[in-house]
Amino acid sequence: MQLFHPKPRYKPYTHAAGGWGSAQSVMAILWREQALQRAPLALMRQNKPKGFACVGCAWAKPGDPHALEFCENGAKATAWELTALRTGPDFFAQHTLTELRTWTDYALEQHGRLTHPLRYDASTDRYVETSWQQAYQAIGSHLRQRIPDEVVFYASGRASLEASFMYQLLARAYGTNNLPDSSNMCHESTSVGLQESIGVPVGTVTLADFEHTDCVFFFGQNVGSNSPRMLHPLQEVRKRKVPIITFNPLRERGLERFVNPQSPREMLGPESTVISTQYHQVAIGGDTAAVIGITRHLLEMDRLATAQGLPAILDHAFIGEHTQGFAAFVAEVERHDWADLERKSGLNRSAMEAAATVYARSQRVMVVYGMGMTQHRHGVENVQMLVNLLLLRGNIGRPGAGICPVRGHSNVQGQRTVGITEDPAKVPVDKIEQLFGFTVPPRKGTSTVDACAGVLDGSIKAFIGLGGNFLRAVPDTPRMEAAWTQLDLHVQVATKLNRTHLVPGKHTWLLPCLGRIELDSQDGVVQTYSTEDSTGCVHGWKGTSAPAGEHLRSEVAIIAGLAEATLGGRTRIPWDAWRRDYARVRQAISEVYPEIFHDMETRMWAPGGFHRPLPAAQRQWKTESGKAQFIRPRSLEEDSDVAVGAQRRDVLQLMTIRSNDQFNTTVYGYDDRFRGVKGTRSVVFLNPNDVTRLGLVAGDWVRLRTAVEPEVRREVGPFQIIAYDIPSGCAAAYYPECNALVPLWHHAERSKVPAAKSVPITLHR
Ligand SMILES: Nc1nc2c(c(=O)[nH]1)N[C@H]1C(S)=C(S)[C@@H](COP(=O)(O)OP(=O)(O)OC[C@H]3O[C@@H](n4cnc5c(=O)[nH]c(N)nc54)[C@H](O)[C@@H]3O)O[C@H]1N2
Ligand SMILES: Nc1nc2c(c(=O)[nH]1)N[C@H]1C(S)=C(S)[C@@H](COP(=O)(O)OP(=O)(O)OC[C@H]3O[C@@H](n4cnc5c(=O)[nH]c(N)nc54)[C@H](O)[C@@H]3O)O[C@H]1N2
Numbered sequence: 131m132q133l134f135h136p137k138p139r140y141k142p143y144t145h146a147a148g149g150w151g152s153a154q155s156v157m158a159i160l161w162r163e164q165a166l167q168r169a170p171l172a173l174m175r176q177n178k179p180k181g182f183a184c185v186g187c188a189w190a191k192p193g194d195p196h197a198l199e200f201c202e203n204g205a206k207a208t209a210w211e212l213t214a215l216r217t218g219p220d221f222f223a224q225h226t227l228t229e230l231r232t233w234t235d236y237a238l239e240q241h242g243r244l245t246h247p248l249r250y251d252a253s254t255d256r257y258v259e260t261s262w263q264q265a266y267q268a269i270g271s272h273l274r275q276r277i278p279d280e281v282v283f284y285a286s287g288r289a290s291l292e293a294s295f296m297y298q299l300l301a302r303a304y305g306t307n308n309l310p311d312s313s314n315m316c317h318e319s320t321s322v323g324l325q326e327s328i329g330v331p332v333g334t335v336t337l338a339d340f341e342h343t344d345c346v347f348f349f350g351q352n353v354g355s356n357s358p359r360m361l362h363p364l365q366e367v368r369k370r371k372v373p374i375i376t377f378n379p380l381r382e383r384g385l386e387r388f389v390n391p392q393s394p395r396e397m398l399g400p401e402s403t404v405i406s407t408q409y410h411q412v413a414i415g416g417d418t419a420a421v422i423g424i425t426r427h428l429l430e431m432d433r434l435a436t437a438q439g440l441p442a443i444l445d446h447a448f449i450g451e452h453t454q455g456f457a458a459f460v461a462e463v464e465r466h467d468w469a470d471l472e473r474k475s476g477l478n479r480s481a482m483e484a485a486a487t488v489y490a491r492s493q494r495v496m497v498v499y500g501m502g503m504t505q506h507r508h509g510v511e512n513v514q515m516l517v518n519l520l521l522l523r524g525n526i527g528r529p530g531a532g533i534c535p536v537r538g539h540s541n542v543q544g545q546r547t548v549g550i551t552e553d554p555a556k557v558p559v560d561k562i563e564q565l566f567g568f569t570v571p572p573r574k575g576t577s578t579v580d581a582c583a584g585v586l587d588g589s590i591k592a593f594i595g596l597g598g599n600f601l602r603a604v605p606d607t608p609r610m611e612a613a614w615t616q617l618d619l620h621v622q623v624a625t626k627l628n629r630t631h632l633v634p635g636k637h638t639w640l641l642p643c644l645g646r647i648e649l650d651s652q653d654g655v656v657q658t659y660s661t662e663d664s665t666g667c668v669h670g671w672k673g674t675s676a677p678a679g680e681h682l683r684s685e686v687a688i689i690a691g692l693a694e695a696t697l698g699g700r701t702r703i704p705w706d707a708w709r710r711d712y713a714r715v716r717q718a719i720s721e722v723y724p725e726i727f728h729d730m731e732t733r734m735w736a737p738g739g740f741h742r743p744l745p746a747a748q749r750q751w752k753t754e755s756g757k758a759q760f761i762r763p764r765s766l767e768e769d770s771d772v773a774v775g776a777q778r779r780d781v782l783q784l785m786t787i788r789s790n791d792q793f794n795t796t797v798y799g800y801d802d803r804f805r806g807v808k809g810t811r812s813v814v815f816l817n818p819n820d821v822t823r824l825g826l827v828a829g830d831w832v833r834l835r836t837a838v839e840p841e842v843r844r845e846v847g848p849f850q851i852i853a854y855d856i857p858s859g860c861a862a863a864y865y866p867e868c869n870a871l872v873p874l875w876h877h878a879e880r881s882k883v884p885a886a887k888s889v890p891i892t893l894h895r
């Protein structure tokens with residue numbers, strides 16, 4: 131087993147995103163996964179009406195799809211799921227968990243799809259085959275003896291609306307709101323921030339808005355790797371000469387130039403589309419300062435225009451009628467002088483002014499953003515600053531304008547919509563109680579960070595995972611793994627083997643499920659599914675390929691099985707009838723959430739799906755004040771964790787990022803094509819001046835150490851230094867390898883999203 135890749139090769143990548151590099155990369159993975167037979171047919175059906183929704187990202191699926199509506203990374207995700215390789219009972223007979231824990235993340239998943247329900251046998255340190263009935267009965271009787279709040283029901287954001295709705299009912303009927311999901315590590319800063327600012331927890335932009343926008347701001351999202359299908363609307367936007375203004379510490383290739391790999395003309399010709407018209411390499415965590423700078427300039431331009439009798443720059447009518455908090459916001463903005471803003475944003479005043487100038491002359495501006503905003507101590511405030519910027523010129527609630535968080539997992543937004551949340555105040559408790567005949571527990575449950583804290587302090591004693599790779603995705607991974615073995619019960623529902631499955635509790639079960647691409651037939655009847663994408667659009671879909679094994683069960687069936695074994699007849703939920711006919715689950719969803727899901731059974735098949743109602747997009751503000759809120763930023767004082775860096779010159783700000791060859795903790799390979807890295811993930815990107823200043827040279831091997839809470843040693847490495855175009859004082863390295871560096875308490879205020887994009891570190895030989 132190859133554990134370490136000693137010879138990284140770094141060569142700057144000079145091509146556009148997409149193009150031949152993308153086509154080659156897809157072929158390579160189809161070949162390696164022995165998926166050439168099954169995958170091409172499946173790819174034709176990806177993101178199509180009557181086909182399946184991509185298992186990759188949550189980007190919107192158009193009503194009039196391209197002939198091949200998938201991207202390089204969506205194709206990789208498909209190949210990964212449709213692989214011909216299998217990890218069955220014979221595999222587990224050969225390998226103990228102790229041995230498997232020495233394997234890489236890549237090697238574990240690369241071994242193929244799980245095929246049988248498994249139970250961990252401590253006496254041999256192996257997983258052994260079991261039956262579904264045994265698994266359900268054992269888990270059910272264990273749960274019946276527990277205090278419900280000792281149990282966590284985690285969901286990674288892939289499961290369908292049907293499975294997710296059933297999962298949250300299972301947890302609540304059992305007696306707990308402990309329903310953390312991957313969103314807690316991702317866009318929860320969005321859900322908290324947007325709810326408070328504009329009264330909806332989700333973005334207001336839909337695909338149609340891309341046709342009308344006349345300016346796009348892009349903050350902290352790596353479109354080329356993480357939502358490549360979005361490059362198509364962006365390319366269209368650029369054809370209309372619409373400016374795109376990007377803020378990102380790295381010059382990400384997909385944000386610079388793009389060649390559509392599905393266009394023969396572009397593939398053969400010399401042309402590529404320039405994506406960003408302005409590219410600002412903001413310092414990590416410097417965005418709030420940058421937006422304050424932009425606002426300062428807008429205020430100055432506005433005053434000047436008024437003095438000269440010209441039309442105002444700000445939309446004062448909108449601000450007066452629709453917003454609250456403007457004066458306090460302006461007062462805060464004016465407290466900061468340019469020198470301060472330049473230092474904190476890492477940008478020159480002229481750069482902030484240039485962005486403001488384009489903003490001021492545009493009529494329909496949208497702001498797109500991702501993890502570069504949400505995964506900070508001030509993640510909520512970052513999001514709210516973007517809203518502040520939009521509100522200044524009435525850029526919410528008009529076609530072509532609005533806020534556009536790019537969600538991660540393909541149904542992470544939908545899971546929240548149908549009740550996967552630790553906060554019972556966010557679910558229609560009355561309806562659930564009335565329809566299903568049980569009492570929703572009133573006590574708030576655990577978020578992901580709380581669940582981790584509970585495992586560490588022993589108050590959480592059982593963990594059920596509906597997908598995901600919890601122990602790799604969360605902060606402080608070594609501490610979490612050590613505590614994990616104290617769990618009484620550990621259950622995972624999964625498609626592929628991962629590190630989390632290798633850390634057993636006292637009783638451990640690994641249950642293999644169908645993937646999204648696979649045909650799901652219950653008692654001979656083919657079932658259909660639904661998901662909600664990043665733009666609040668709900669689609670129907672169904673799996674098409676033959677299942678990876680005859681023993682696999684659907685997530686819906688597994689949840690129904692666990693629920694019956696755990697709850698017996700304690701509720702009026704007809705678990706088995708739901709399993710036999712998912713349309714009945716949808717019927718229940720539409721009864722619990724009629725405003726969003728009425729007539730879902732027909733509407734979800736409309737080309738492009740249907741949109742959930744978004745009051746903010748109609749300028750109805752469901753906030754406490756009934757207005758859109760300007761939120762005064764409070765964080766320009768140094769972050770208390772990060773402040774260390776201001777005093778010590780050897781401390782750098784680390785962001786943990788994704789390569790172009792991974793989906794979260796799933797590592798497809800060791801190349802990060804766009805960033806020019808080949809054959810390794812053990813690298814750290816540093817500014818050349820920092821490298822010299824710290825007495826190092828490019829190519830040196832260093833260990834990274836967290837620079838706060840020194841009494842706890844958090845260290846990873848050795849990683850090889852790549853001198854890179856990144857602002858000085860900043861560093862980048864890959865997630866999940868660096869999760870050991872993120873302290874559990876180092877998370878966003880209020881949303882509790884781990885601050886994975888700003889970890890103070892030092893380097894050590
Ligand atoms: N192929 C592929 N697709 C994916 C995923 C995947 O792993 N692989 N993951 C899925 C999931 S769950 C999610 S959440 C999304 C994640 O997609 P992204 O939101 O793009 O997340 P990251 O790759 O972590 O990169 C964040 C970007 O923010 C920048 N950044 C970091 N810190 C800052 C900052 O302080 N300010 C600014 N302005 N920028 C900053 C980084 O340079 C990087 O370009 O993608 C989804 N899609
Ligand atoms: N340091 C750092 N940490 C981070 C981040 C970061 O940027 N930096 N990003 C955070 C973000 S945005 C997210 S969303 C989380 C992701 O956290 P998770 O969602 O927990 O992790 P994934 O890596 O997406 O989970 C992959 C596993 O899901 C299982 N799986 C795949 N498909 C299916 C399916 O259809 N059904 C089931 N039941 N299982 C399936 C497979 O077994 C696979 O091994 O990580 C977070 N952690």
Ligand SMILES: [Mo]
Nearest residue numbers: 312316538539
């Ligand atoms: Mo995510």
